[in-house]
Amino acid sequence: MRGGGKRFRARLLLAAFDAVGGTGDATGLAAAVELIHAYSLVHDDLPCMDDDDLRRGRPTLHRVYDTGTAMRAGLALLPLGIEAAMSGCKSLNLDDNRTTEIVTTILRAAGATGMISGQLRDLEGEGKALALSDLETIHGEKTGALIQASANIGGIAGGENDEQLSALDFFGQRIGLAFQIIDDVLDVTSTSAALGKTAGRDASLRKSTYPGLLGVEGASDRAQSLINEALDRLQNAGLLSNELKGLAGFIAARHS
Numbered sequence: 122m123r124g125g126g127k128r129f130r131a132r133l134l135l136a137a138f139d140a141v142g143g144t145g146d147a148t149g150l151a152a153a154v155e156l157i158h159a160y161s162l163v164h165d166d167l168p169c170m171d172d173d174d175l176r177r178g179r180p181t182l183h184r185v186y187d188t189g190t191a192m193r194a195g196l197a198l199l200p201l202g203i204e205a206a207m208s209g210c211k212s213l214n215l216d217d218n219r220t221t222e223i224v225t226t227i228l229r230a231a232g233a234t235g236m237i238s239g240q241l242r243d244l245e246g247e248g249k250a251l252a253l254s255d256l257e258t259i260h261g262e263k264t265g266a267l268i269q270a271s272a273n274i275g276g277i278a279g280g281e282n283d284e285q286l287s288a289l290d291f292f293g294q295r296i297g298l299a300f301q302i303i304d305d306v307l308d309v310t311s312t313s314a315a316l317g318k319t320a321g322r323d324a325s326l327r328k329s330t331y332p333g334l335l336g337v338e339g340a341s342d343r344a345q346s347l348i349n350e351a352l353d354r355l356q357n358a359g360l361l362s363n364e365l366k367g368l369a370g371f372i373a374a375r376h377s
C-alpha cells in the first residue's frame with residue numbers, strides 16, 4: 122500500500138458513488154482525484170515548499186532526481202488528472218452538464234480557491250502564531266477541498282438527488298478538515314517509519330497546528346466531533362453506507 126499511498130480520496134469517491142446508487146465503472150474518476158493528489162504531494166515536498174526528504178516511505182522525487190524533474194513530473198500529473206476525469210465521465214456516459222460540473226469541481230478544488238490558496242496561506246503562516254479560524258481555513262483549502270471534491274464528484278457522477286448531494290458535500294467538508302487535523306496529530310505522535318514521511322516536520326517548519334493550539338487530545342476530540350457531525354448528516358440523508366462509515370472511522374483510527 123505504501124507505494125501508492127492510502128488512496129483515501131479514490132475510495133471516498135467510489136463509496137459516495139455507490140451510496141447514491143451509481144452504476145457503472147467510476148474508477149477513471151477515482152484515478153483523476155488521485156493524480157491531482159499525487160501532483161500536490163510531489164510539489165509540496167519541493168525545496169521551495171515544505172522541503173521534505175521522505176514520502177510514502179521513499180526518498181522524495183526531487184531527492185531521487187532533481188528539483189526541475191520533480192517540478193515537471195508534478196506539472197505533468199495535473200493535466201493527466203483532468204484527462205482521466207474527462208475519460209472517466211465518458212466511460213460513465215455522463216452528459217455534458219455533469220461532465221462540466223465534475224471537471225469544474227476538480228479544478229476549483231485544485232486551484233486558487235482550494236489547494237493552491239491553502240498552500241500559500243500555509244507557507245505564509247510559517248513562524249507565525251495563527252488563530253484556530255486561520256488554521257481551519259488553511260486546512261479546509263489545502264487538504265479539505267480535494268477530499269470534499271471527491272465526495273461531491275462521486276455523488277454527481279452516481280446520483281441526482283439534491284439533498285443527497287448536499288449531504289455528501291457537508292460530509293466531505295467535515296471529514297476533509299478532520300483528515301488534516303489528524304495529519305497534524307500524527308506529525309507529533311508518530312514516527313517517520315510509521316508515517317513514511319518525516320515526523321515532526323510541522324515543528325521544524327514552525328507551523329501553527331491543531332495539536333499546537335488545542336493539545337493532542339483537544340485536536341483529536343475536534344477531529345472526532347467533525348467526523349460525528351459528518352456521519353449524522355449522512356444518516357439523515359439515508360446515505361450512511363458501511364463504506365462511507367468505514368472511511369470516516371479510518372480517519373481517526375489511522376496510523377499513517
Ligand code: GRG
Pocket residue numbers: 125126127128129158160161162164165170177236237240241263264300301304377
Ligand atoms: C503553487 C503554492 C502552490 C501550491 C501548489 C503543492 C500544493 C499546490 C498543495 C499542497 C497540498 C498538500 C500536499 C496538502 C497536504 C495534504 C495531505 C494531508 C497529504 C497526505 O495525504 P495522504 O495521507 O497521503 O492521503 P497518501 O500518501 O496516503 O496518498
